[in-house]
Amino acid sequence: MQSVQEVPEHDAGVSPADTIRAENAEGDGTMTTSSTRLKKHADATKDERLDEEKASRSSNSMTGETTTPTKTKTTCRDLTQGMKKTDQAPQTMPQDQRDNAIQANTVNASIRSKNAGSKRKISKRNRRRNKQFTDPDQLESEIRQAYFSAASWVAMRYSVSVEDLIDHVRAGGLHHAARPSSASQYVEDIVLSVAICQGSEQAWSDLRQVFDLTLTRACTLSMSEHDAMVFVQKFLSDLADATERAVNSDERSDTTIDEDAGLRDYIGLIPLRVWLTNRILATLDEMPRPETRPATDNGRAGRTSLQLVP
Structure with a gap:
């Protein structure tokens, strides 16, 4: 007696056309029919796995990365359902490569x-x-603001208007200076200089009272205290004369440029105390050095002494 057995369909995605019925004659006269659909599905799964591995190798070669081989365990059930279980070994980096990466x-x-x-x-x-x-307009605006906020009481003492202050810094060339914005920090010193240029005796008295001791201490580094006091008084007298000449030349509209314009040159780039100290130290450097006396017969060497130039 002959019997025909058909393997049940495990995958609904495979069409009946993919099933091949094959009858095999058994020894006892029975006929068996087996389906090759399962075999085709297993082959297709293997082909897909090979394609994925090729794609992975190609992507790794493009990025320059190296991957460790993977271990794939495929069961009969996975073949029938088109699934895979992959156990990938963890990627390990050699110690030298790790050190190089850290250093980089x-x-x-x-x-x-x-x-x-x-x-x-x-x-x-x-x-x-x-x-x-x-900008010149912005600079003058800052100076005006500083005048009313920080130097108003000094201006009232010496009767200096804000327009007098602006004219003073304009004539001194503040707009062409390296850091003109620093003038707004020393507006009080500029007002004092403007008052002196206008001939205020009170301003001259205040300047001597405030800066006399500072200038004397600066000169004591090169001469005695008595000589320093005398030198400071002479320095201030010369400064007053230079300031008066510069003011008179401005009033006459004289084109002759004097090298020393006195306080007419002060425009507030640095504090007035520093400006006066630099001028008096520069004057000391320009003084001629006195000659030393030759050694006497008793072996005592002569002592150097500074002399004031009349």
Whole structure:
């Protein structure tokens, strides 16, 4: 007796056309029919796995990465349902490669920090340059604001108006200075200089009282205290004469340029105390050095002494 057995369909995605019925004659006269659909599905799964491995190798070769071989365990059930179980071994990096990677990251971090620091320095320089080249109208506006906020009481003492202050800094060339915005910090000193240029005796008295001791101490580094006091009085007298000549030349509209304009040249770039100290020290440097006396017969050497130039 012959019987026909058909293997049940395990995959609904396979069409009946893919099933091949084959009758095999058994020894006892029975006929068996087996389906090759399962075999075709297993072959297709293997082909898909090979395609995936090829794609993975090609992508790794493009990115320059290396991967460790994987172990694939496929069961009969996975073949029938088209599933795979993959146990991938963890990727390990040799010690030398790990050290090189750490060193490279450290170098890159230091380079980035240096670049960021240089960018910050450039931005600071740009801000300083923007402050250096200030608009004249904006500069005068800042000076006016500082005049009313910080130097109003000094201006009332010496009867100096804000227009007198602006004319003084304009004539001194503040707009062409390196850092003109610093003048707003020393408006009180500028007002004192303007008052002296206008001939205020009270302003001269205040200047001598405030800066006399400072200038004397600066001169004691090169001469005795008595000589320093005398030298400071002479320095202030010469400063007053130079200031008066500069003011008179401005009133006459004289084109002759005097090298020393006295306080007419002070426009508030530095404090008046520093400005006067620098001038008096420069005057000391220009003084001729006295000659030393030769040694006497008793072996005592002559002592050097500074002499004031009349």
